[in-house]
Amino acid sequence: MCVCGFAGRIPGAPEDILSHSSDASPQGKVMRAHLLSLLVVSVSTATYAVDVKVEPGAVNQVLVTDGDHHLAVYGWNGPQAVDRVLLTHGRRDVVWRAESLISREVPASAPEAERSSLATPQDFWSGFSKSRYHDYGQQSTRLRNSPLPVDQWVTDGDSVHWRGHELKVISTPGFTRGSVSYLLEDSGRRVVFTGDLIYGDGQLFDLYSFQDAIPEAQVRGYHGYGGRLAALVDSLKKVAALKPDLLIPARGPVIRTPAVSLDRLKTRVQKLYQNYLSTNALHWYFKKERMTKCGERVLGAGAEIELMPYSQYEKTPSWVFEKGTSRLLISDTGRGFLLDCGSQAVINAIEDLQNQGAIEGVDGIFVTHYHDDHTDYVQAAAEKFKCPVYATKEYSDVLENPEGYHLPAMTSNAIANVRVVADGHQMKWHEYQLTFRFFPGQTWYHGALFVRRGTERPIFFVGDAFAPSGIDDYCVLNRNLLHDDSGYLNCIQQLRAVREPFWLVNEHIPYVFSFSKKELDYIETRYRQRIAVLSELSPWNDPNYMVDEQWAVMYPRGTRADTGQSVPIQVRLINHSGKAQRLTVKLNLPTGAKCPQLQKSIQLGPRESGRLSFDVTPTESGRHLVTADIAGAAIDVREWTDVLIETP
Ligand SMILES: [Zn+2]
Structure with missing residues (x-):
């Protein structure tokens, strides 16, 4: 077996978007270096029965050759006739690579556990206009909108037989719930095609894809930071036990030191999870026993788990009325100022206070963040008490236009006419002094209210950002940025x-x-250590790409439009890195939609955000999923973000 790659432009790729991307992405850079070493260190073909060629790209292409027969892994765009293509998981940002083969009726093998994302992905999109709200599952939406024909569904222990060779299927969940790897043994050499199990020397493609429920600790997807890291650790051990000579992943460089790289990833992931637990808000809500269960899954039975001891806490002063996930400030003059309103019960409780003569009315509502348990009844309360709703400019749009977004635990109840205040804005309200803050904890779309009342100890209402046991960052999809x-x-x-x-x-x-100062120091120190581990795990040029799925996102995420009606779509981009970069966005249009210009570029300075605008027009009725490829000097991702346009 010889393993070699060849340089040059990936055949059949769209123009521009590939030429700069495949050259210069960090993946590309590593791969070019790897390519050189491959060309220099060539292995004689005489020793092995098959040839393995790897062509690096946004998704690698692999061609296994025996005589004049070929087997592809992930995909292959060369002129060779391919007998079969092997897929390791069902995400559209990877399986696009196999589409050209499958459209030519090359049979495909894919994991049974990923069947729904390949065979019936349209079921997900048919429910998306509802499921995008109140979403507590946090599973990837990188699904196709149409089935991809697969003729062989494989599970752990199965084999794919080809030309007298046997490719063993190994279940390796982690990056997705149902991922598999394939082991090819040839004349004593062992090559494993690992999909997105590992990226390079001990890294991961991202962290947010690992969010999932932890049933044994009664933790649902929303609370399941790295919920599939335990599965990943098991999968890494399983692959290491095969004693492979070579790992060929779907993305990133070929791994020539499997034992070292697999172990390095396992160690980093365990360090990350240990660090996450050490300052976690869930320790307050779920208590030690459940956190220990979560920890032992990733770290091993009996592992030492550090949890921050609870900070000082005491009874809430009487001028703050508590109800559900709302608080009502009560003035000496008998007026109220409400923070958040997630249920009718809050409105009812305020009406009771009015009926008892405890308050006369409500003068305003401040929303700490967009989550449904804080916003479902804000609009209803504003109408009931005829008062304005306040938020800072950073998150007023998600309150007014939730249909523009797909975020965890989002309300479907839009709030009209949010009174937007600047970060730091002060307002005198009866004997109170209120200071409005943008406060990006728990989620980026978050504010806080600093409340001073005479000479009393002031209160900082910080939404869900902190708890006596630390920080509330268990849902990576909430967007907790690391700058x-x-x-x-x-x-x-x-x-x-x-x-x-x-x-x-x-x-x-x-x-x-x-x-205390000591506790804040502890939280900050741990958080900075976390960023350091994420940086080690990150193949990107900034660790924020590991935790921010929405560094590139379409706005709106879903909409309705009639046939012939043009829909303005923005692709919103953040350059998290400290270097300027030019990003090119190319839309992938389904049949039944048109757009006059599919590709546009934007120059973004260090840490700069920008928007590219497109006009998409549905030309027939149906459910149209428009996706976007994004490429730049350090980035090359396909079918990355999307908008669903539903046309009656
Ligand atoms: Zn909440």
Whole structure:
């Protein structure tokens, strides 16, 4: 067996978008280096029965050759006649690579456990206009909109037989629930095609894809940070036990030191999870026993699990009325100011206060963040009490236009006419002084209210951002960015900037609590260590790409339009890196939709955001899924983000 790659443009690829991407992506750079070493260190074909060629790209293509017969893994766009193509999972950002073969009726093998994403993906999209709201599952939406024909569904222990060779199927869940790898043994050499199990020397393609439920600890997908890291660790061990000589992944360079690289990834993932547990809000909500269960899955039975001891907490002062996940400030003059409204029960409780004469009315509502348990009844409350709703500009749009987004636990109840205040805006309200803050903890779309009442100890209402056991970052899809001026580091700075004793309120917790300087130092130190581990795990040029699925996202994510009606679509991009980069976006249009210009580019400075606008027009009725490829000097991803246009 010889393993070699060949340089040059990937055949059959669209123009531009590939030429810069396949050259210069970090993946590409690593792969070019790898390619050179391959060309230099060529292995004699005489020793082995088959040839293995790897052509690097946004998704690698692999051609296994025996005489004049060929087998493809992931895909192959060369002129050779291919007998079969092997797929390791069902995500569209990888299986697009096999489409040209499958459209020529080359039979495909794919994991049985991924059948729904390949055989019936349209079921997901037919329900998307509803399922995008109140989503607590947090599974990838990188699904095709049409079935991809597969003729052989494989499970662990099966074999794919080809030309007298046997490719053994090994179940290797992690990146997706049902991923498999294929082991090819040839004259004593063992090659494993690992899909997205591992990227290069001990890295992962991203972290957010691992969000999932942990049933044995009664943790649902929303709370399941790295929920499939335990499965990943098991899969890494399983592949290591095969003692492979070579790993050929779907993305990233060929791995020539499997034992070292698999072990390195396992160690990093365990370090990451240990760090995550050490400052976790769920320790308050779920208690030690359940957190230990979560930890032992990834770290091993009996592993030492560090949990931050609870901070100081005590009874909430009487001027703050508690109801559900809302708080009502009550003034001496008998007026109320509401924070969040997630249920009718809150409205009812305020009406009871009015009926008892405890308050006369409500003057305003502040929304801490977009989650449904804080927003479902905000509009109803605003109408009932005839008062304005306040938020800072960073997240006012998701409150007014939730249909533009797909985010965890999003309400479907839009809030009309949000009164947008700037970060730091102050408002005097009766004997209170209110300071509105953008506060990107728990989710980026988050604010906080610093409340001072006379000489009393002030209260910082920080939504769900903190708990007495640490930070609320269990849902990676919520977007907790890692820069110093975004996400938790920003929030920690805001707490440190308060130069007097104050209380924190998280509306899920029926107490006020506070962190000592030592506790804040501990949280920040642990968080910075987390960023360091994520940087080691990251093949991207900035670790934020590991945790921010929406660095590139279409706006809106779903909409309705009549035939012939043009739909303005934005592709919103964030350059998380410290280097300027030019990004090119190319839309993939389904039949039944048109767009005058499919490809556009934008130059983004370090840490800069930008938008590219397209007009898409459905030309027939149906459910049209438009996806986008994104490429730049350091990025090359296909069928990455999408908008669903439903045309009656
Ligand atoms: Zn909440």
